[in-house]
Amino acid sequence: MSDILIVDDERDIRELVSDILEDEGYTTRLAGTSDECMAEINAEPPGLLILDIWLKDSRMDGIDILKAVKRDNPDVPVVIISGHGNIEIAVAAIKQGAYDFIEKPFNIDQLMVVIRRAMETSRLRRENAQLKRREVTCADMIGQSAAFRAMIGQLDKVTKSNGRVMLRGPAGAGKEIAARYIHAHSNRANAPFVTVNCAGVEPERMEEMLFGRESQERGVEPGLLEQAHGGVVFFDEVADMPLGTQSKILRVLVDQQFQRVGGADKVRVDLRVISSTNRDLEVEIQAERFRQELYHRLNVVPIAVPSLEDRREDIPVLAAHFIDQCHQGQGLPLRALSEEAVALMQTMSWPGNVRQLKNLIERVLILGEGTGDIEARELPSDEDKAAEEGRVVLSGALATLPLREAREAFEREYLLTQINRFGGNISRTASFVGMERSALHRKLKSLGVVTSSKSGARVAHMDEEIETVE
Incomplete structure (x- = not known):
């Protein structure tokens, strides 16, 4: 799309313009009728179209061709030329999407100024399209x-x-x-x-x-x-x-x-x-x-498309990706995540999903404490105030239970969270919570928790046989 298509029913005119443009280093194609013009465009859209308004012995005039080009190839700039030009034709051409309008007989210097500007427009449009495609590829x-x-x-x-x-x-x-x-x-x-x-x-x-x-x-x-x-x-x-x-x-x-x-x-x-x-x-x-x-x-x-809570294992790699993005795009510090920060993030609630994670990372990097590892204390939490006071926040339901039932409910929820955090992997969960694998199996069975490496963990139904599978 770097060549120029010249369309004029006068052979001398189109060949003269072609010679001038080729002397300036451009590649040209020529057409004398609307059918020849449309055939050239359909074969390969040009970088620029120089188009005469009046085309003798043609099915379409220049305005008709202009409409067709703007419909099917809107990025191709069109320069209209005419020996019968007047202000009404110029206005009509510009309204239909023409880049510019030049009257015959035209000044060569004026023609070249318009063509250079139009070709630059064409180049910028192609580069913009390539950048958009690169964004998609990335x-x-x-x-x-x-x-x-x-x-x-x-x-x-x-x-x-x-x-x-x-x-x-x-x-x-x-x-x-x-x-x-x-x-x-x-x-x-x-x-x-x-x-x-x-x-x-x-x-x-x-x-x-x-x-x-x-x-x-x-x-x-x-x-x-x-x-x-x-x-x-x-x-x-x-x-x-x-x-x-x-x-x-x-x-x-x-x-x-x-x-x-x-x-x-x-x-x-x-x-x-x-x-x-x-x-x-x-x-x-x-x-x-x-x-x-x-x-x-x-x-x-x-x-x-799964929610972030359904793919908690991906939180560390996603967070690292967003840290790198913020560093590359905004010059924010390139920081790593501490183990405690990762653990907290994998147990947090994420109603806003990946978008919320991205926003959280950007906020922490902007308001962060330096260039070292991101610590758990830097992450926002609804429990921040309670943590500062050395307290644990109880849900309304948990606060109304007797101690034994509350302890079991907490253990069940805690272990469900950790197992799902590690994608149903019992060995990794046991290592993190500090239990022997066999002891963890027994604890899960006593709490009525069913686990699977495919579906994570859940609470068993009343009539369901409880098994844990690594």
Whole structure:
């Protein structure tokens, strides 16, 4: 996309412009009719299009070609030239997305200034697109827990297909990172990845944002679906999409085309659709807040993104990754985590999931005590005040129990937390809590705790035989 396509029905003009540009080091292609022009563009979009308004013996004039180029290749700058130019034509061309307008006979120096600026615009757009693709490629998933590995296995299976994927999981768990992982490892990795924040857009603006708009005053303004052409559109928290928009998105999924707001022409798009939700969409369907037909179209391959509490083993490696990110991006101290800090983090509650962990790490590094290891005392806790006073905070339920029952409840909860922290590994748990493995097995059995290396630990049902498996 570094060459220039020159379109003019006068052979002398297009060859003159070509000679001038090639003397300046540019590569050129020539076309004399609209059909030749569209054939060249379809074969390989140019870095710049120099386009005559009036094309003799052609099906399309320059404005028609301009509309088609801005629809299908919006990043290609178009410089309009015409011997019949007037202010109305210039205004019409600019409204339709032309980079600039030059009248014939044109001044060579003026032409070269415009072309250099337009080619620089084209180069910057390509570099920007490459940077965006690099961001997607760098969106690596991090973890080693069983829950994480199971999710990665499912993601890897869908990367090479064009199947629609529905990512389910709580807020902050990393659903967008999972979507970017699919894109980065797919055949569309070099194409756009466009996020639609369904929860962050006013309902009355949603359709204009998605489909774009056309008007006499502002010309063509492509929407997010056009910008994602050839790549991936990611509907983040799709349950928040307005019902009226849901119907139109359903039609796009069926027809692969739509009309801009205020427009009459059909716009065709080639898209892969990935969606995410932290809600139960079947409940939303029952409440008539989500269209069942759209649900079936989007939910072709459902994949669960686990919460951070379901993958506590990954907390140390995630925390180390975020420390490195803050160091590289913000110049914050490059600190390690003490064993006590890791242990505390693996037992904390994480309602905000990975996002909450990232924010916590950044806050600790900003407000931290130095450059040494991050200690447990630096981590925020609801129990900080009680700890300063040498007290332990009791839950309301625990405080009402007799001592023996309270001790058993505490031991049960403590051991459940530690076993889940170590992914169901009894040996590692026994080592940490300071018990012999056989003694820990007996303690777990007496407390009614069932363990598994696959599913962690849980309290047994009343009629369930209690066994512990390492």
